[in-house]
Amino acid sequence: MQSRHFGNIGFGGGMADAKHLLEIASRSSVPVLVCGESGTGKEVMARKLHAMSDRSKGPFVAVNCGAISPGLVESLFEGSCRGAYTGAVANQLGFVRAADHGTLFLDEIGELPLESQTRLLRILQERAVTPVGTQQSISVDFRLVCATHRNLQAAVKTGRFREDLFFRLNVFPIRLLPLRERLDELRAIAVEIWQGLSARPLSADELKSLCRFPWPGNVRQLKNVLERYQLLQNLGDSLEEILAGEPWDLHSMHASYAREGRTVYRTGNTPSWKNILEVLQECHNNKSRAAQILGISRGSLCYQLKKNSVRPKPS
Numbered sequence: 001m002q003s004r005h006f007g008n009i010g011f012g013g014g015m016a017d018a019k020h021l022l023e024i025a026s027r028s029s030v031p032v033l034v035c036g037e038s039g040t041g042k043e044v045m046a047r048k049l050h051a052m053s054d055r056s057k058g059p060f061v062a063v064n065c066g067a068i069s070p071g072l073v074e075s076l077f078e079g080s081c082r083g084a085y086t087g088a089v090a091n092q093l094g095f096v097r098a099a100d101h102g103t104l105f106l107d108e109i110g111e112l113p114l115e116s117q118t119r120l121l122r123i124l125q126e127r128a129v130t131p132v133g134t135q136q137s138i139s140v141d142f143r144l145v146c147a148t149h150r151n152l153q154a155a156v157k158t159g160r161f162r163e164d165l166f167f168r169l170n171v172f173p174i175r176l177l178p179l180r181e182r183l184d185e186l187r188a189i190a191v192e193i194w195q196g197l198s199a200r201p202l203s204a205d206e207l208k209s210l211c212r213f214p215w216p217g218n219v220r221q222l223k224n225v226l227e228r229y230q231l232l233q234n235l236g237d238s239l240e241e242i243l244a245g246e247p248w249d250l251h252s253m254h255a256s257y258a259r260e261g262r263t264v265y266r267t268g269n270t271p272s273w274k275n276i277l278e279v280l281q282e283c284h285n286n287k288s289r290a291a292q293i294l295g296i297s298r299g300s301l302c303y304q305l306k307k308n309s310v311r312p313k314p315s
């Protein structure tokens with residue numbers, strides 16, 4: 001369980017639309033579900049929502065549901081009294097009561113085992129907990145914010161997530177787009193992060209370099225790169241060099257883009273030979289589709305294939 005102060009991360013960078021939604025959500029205590037790929041800033045959102053709400057003076061309790069073992073859910077959420085089970089040497093408040101008059105942030109809610117989902121549903125319905133080892137039901141006043149990188153609706157369809165719980169959580173959904181889909185906002189986010197690292201502003205060339213990459217790791221990856229750059233620039237490393245050394249795991253991104261029929265490289269840069277081969281494989285050698293994903297014409301793709309003397313094998 002963590003209960004941390006809200007850092008100095010603001011909304012300057014690329015969160016204007018989300019800020020508008022947060023302003024609406026902050027005026028009430030309705031449950032909020034923040035969806036988005038890993039690193040898009042879901043926890044940042046949740047903390048900001050708490051800070052903007054009239055619960056800001058209360059606690060913000062963040063729980064990573066993916067890290068809880070099913071056997072401990074009951075006591076971790078509802079608390080326990082001393083002696084309730086072997087090893088219970090002291091009373092435990094539990095996550096829910098720790099968030100009393102504040103916000104309970106359940107990160108990776110899609111990872112919560114089914115059995116634990118039932119328990120959470122009951123807590124939400126009753127707005128109360130019963131600590132392990134007691135018969136006493138204790139009312140709690142908390143605001144619930146959940147986050148997930150999973151498609152919970154799909155998880156409901158496959159029976160992996162309870163439908164009734166989904167509807168309880170999905171009252172006010174906010175979707176954070178991957179950074180590659182808000183490249184126009186990338187500059188603002190980069191400037192904001194960089195301001196916290198250096199007194200020197202980022203140059204136009206540096207910003208241009210940052211915009212050339214698709215950032216599969218989203219804002220987290222951008223932040224890591226900028227932090228590394230801030231440390232290494234004094235040793236003579238250029239931003240280009242640091243970017244070139246990044247492990248760009250584009251594979252999963254290509255796969256999802258191929259399914260959705262969208263383009264990976266929107267910034268006009270020429271894809272590398274390795275990327276061309278990966279995308280072709282992903283598209284089962286459908287050249288039109290591969291060209292679309294790569295953001296180049298079919299003719300350019302055929303030229304590249306010819307130049308490298310490769311004939312895609314029939315799939």
Ligand SMILES: Nc1ncnc2c1ncn2[C@@H]1O[C@H](COP(=O)(O)OP(=O)(O)OP(=O)(O)O)[C@@H](O)[C@H]1O
Nearest residue numbers: 009013015037038039040041042043044219220223
């Ligand atoms: N708008 C932003 N401005 C500055 N930094 C940001 C912004 N959004 C996210 N970050 C930074 O990016 C990193 C990842 O953010 P966060 O943990 O909120 O993402 P997440 O979507 O919750 O990730 P995960 O799903 O992996 O838990 C953090 O270091 C955070 O400070």
